[in-house]
Amino acid sequence: MAHMIEPAPILVSGLRKVFRQVATGQDIVAIDRLDIRFEPHEIIAIVGQTGCGKSTFFDLMIGLQSPTAGSISVGGKTPYGNFDDFRGRIATVFQQDRLLPWRSALDNARLPLELLGLSEDDQKKRALVWLERLRLQNFAGAYPHELSGGMRQRIAIARAFVVQPQILLADEAFGHLDEVTARELRETFVAMARETGATAILITHQLEEAIAVGDRIIVFGKAASVLADIRVANWPSSEHAALRDAIQVTLHGNETHPRLKAI
Amino acid sequence: MSHEEGRYSVLGGAFPRETIVSIVLFFIAWELLSLAAPWLGIPPFAVPSLFRIAQSFTKITPIDVLVTLLRVLGALVVSFILGVMIAIGMYLSGSLERYLRPLIRILMAVPVVSWILFAVLWFRGVEFRILFVLVVVCAPVFVVDTLDSMRDVSRELRDMMRSFRPTSFQFFRKLMLPAILPGIFTSWKIALSLAIRVVTIAELVGAVTGIGHQLSVAQELFSVADVFAWTLVLVVLLFLLEGIIVRVEGRMLRWRT
Numbered sequence: 001m002a003h004m005i006e007p008a009p010i011l012v013s014g015l016r017k018v019f020r021q022v023a024t025g026q027d028i029v030a031i032d033r034l035d036i037r038f039e040p041h042e043i044i045a046i047v048g049q050t051g052c053g054k055s056t057f058f059d060l061m062i063g064l065q066s067p068t069a070g071s072i073s074v075g076g077k078t079p080y081g082n083f084d085d086f087r088g089r090i091a092t093v094f095q096q097d098r099l100l101p102w103r104s105a106l107d108n109a110r111l112p113l114e115l116l117g118l119s120e121d122d123q124k125k126r127a128l129v130w131l132e133r134l135r136l137q138n139f140a141g142a143y144p145h146e147l148s149g150g151m152r153q154r155i156a157i158a159r160a161f162v163v164q165p166q167i168l169l170a171d172e173a174f175g176h177l178d179e180v181t182a183r184e185l186r187e188t189f190v191a192m193a194r195e196t197g198a199t200a201i202l203i204t205h206q207l208e209e210a211i212a213v214g215d216r217i218i219v220f221g222k223a224a225s226v227l228a229d230i231r232v233a234n235w236p237s238s239e240h241a242a243l244r245d246a247i248q249v250t251l252h253g254n255e256t257h258p259r260l261k262a263i
Numbered sequence: 264m265s266h267e268e269g270r271y272s273v274l275g276g277a278f279p280r281e282t283i284v285s286i287v288l289f290f291i292a293w294e295l296l297s298l299a300a301p302w303l304g305i306p307p308f309a310v311p312s313l314f315r316i317a318q319s320f321t322k323i324t325p326i327d328v329l330v331t332l333l334r335v336l337g338a339l340v341v342s343f344i345l346g347v348m349i350a351i352g353m354y355l356s357g358s359l360e361r362y363l364r365p366l367i368r369i370l371m372a373v374p375v376v377s378w379i380l381f382a383v384l385w386f387r388g389v390e391f392r393i394l395f396v397l398v399v400v401c402a403p404v405f406v407v408d409t410l411d412s413m414r415d416v417s418r419e420l421r422d423m424m425r426s427f428r429p430t431s432f433q434f435f436r437k438l439m440l441p442a443i444l445p446g447i448f449t450s451w452k453i454a455l456s457l458a459i460r461v462v463t464i465a466e467l468v469g470a471v472t473g474i475g476h477q478l479s480v481a482q483e484l485f486s487v488a489d490v491f492a493w494t495l496v497l498v499v500l501l502f503l504l505e506g507i508i509v510r511v512e513g514r515m516l517r518w519r520t
């Protein structure tokens with residue numbers, strides 16, 4: 001939905017998430033005291049190695065889990081504690097399209113609007129606008145199994161944008177697509193995020209994607225410790241290869257590369 | 264599952280040539296056996312001719328067919344509502360599931376004859392006895408199938424849905440219900456064939472109408488032709504009802520084709 005109020009920054013303070021392993025009874029610290037702030041309209045890429053707590057952070061951001069300690073606050077409200085207050089304000093694109101197989105492309109795309117209680121006409125009109133943006137207008141009546149992986153992910157993106165959310169979350173949303181489709185979709189995603197003014201947080205393990213997309217790149221170390229918080233604008237495009245190498249070294253050593261500290 | 268789907272697609276669509284040929288061959292074999300019965304030492308009433316069976320068909324009373332049909336449909340509707348409600352309760356409450364699952368397994372293990380005896384001993388009304396037996400046999404099918412279908416809804420889809428913050432009703436209506444619909448159709452087919460078989464046994468005890476009662480009369484009269492005719496009616500009834508379910512399923516699950 002077009003939001004009338006100015007979106008607030010996302011404040012993450014002292015965030016901690018501990019899981020208990022059922023088999024061993026041991027505690028696993030997925031996130032250990034994370035402090036970070038995301039400004040409205042920013043596009044942030046979070047990179048990190050497998051098991052660094054990216055996905056746990058993603059689940060906490062959506063509000064599907066509550067933290068063990070600390071908080072994520074948006075305008076004084078938390079996505080998990082004030083779950084319903086974020087209806088229509090947060091939207092998510094997952095790694096897999098997660099479309100409902102019994103619904104057509106159009107019906108999948110309009111699902112969030114249905115949940116908001118808009119009239120069917122309105123739902124269809126709005127969903128079609130986004131399907132057109134994603135060049136799927138000719139496939140509105142197709143079922144997911146009739147479409148390619150890239151097309152299905154486009155529908156998932158349309159489903160996220162259709163509510164024009166304040167916060168857009170994407171978890172490895174382009175990772176499973178071929179390079180050409182992924183690049184094209186990534187560019188469309190960023191362009192649409194900028195148009196709608198959403199704060200977009202993309203979780204990825206692909207450094208090229210992070211550099212191409214993000215205003216900021218957050219590099220997560222073990223237990224979601226922030227190894228680097230990079231303003232991509234500070235790196236001219238001629239330096240992007242060096243930036244990529246520096247992030248790579250940081251990720252492998254779990255220690256901030258000197259060049260990332262310097263800028 | 265694939266075996267079952269294959270079976271129902273055969274029944275739901277036009278009869279393939281093989282089906283017609285096998286039925287015709289069966290009738291030819293039956294007629295030959297009927298003709299040869301005196302030489303084989305088989306009493307003539309045991310293998311009546313097709314003509315004699317056809318004569319029995321003229322004695323089929325539609326009211327008995329209708330009564331059995333209504334008993335089956337009524338019991339299936341009650342079983343379905345009860346089964347789905349119990350399944351939802353078990354899905355929502357882990358402790359309820361832990362308490363009820365063993366009971367349901369026990370219910371499913373009890374032979375139909377035992378249920379009929381219990382019904383005769385516990386209840387006076389014939390209709391209620393039949394309803395009780397059918398529901399106690401069919402409702403667990405709906406419970407188990409619905410619960411399993413609900414559990415099969417992937418965590419990925421549930422998380423996706425929850426991320427859009429639906430109300431509990433919307434969550435059920437937009438995700439769970441369509442997701443469990445294939446399982447519900449399967450349980451209807453299983454429960455229907457169970458109900459058709461059980462209703463005749465239940466009608467044998469005390470009922471004065473229905474196909475089961477007519478089978479009992481035919482048995483008292485040593486009329487194999489009548490038994491044959493009523494049994495065929497029952498089989499045709501089952502196929503017709505299955506055909507209706509398959510048609511509705513095809514319409515509602517168009518997206519699977």
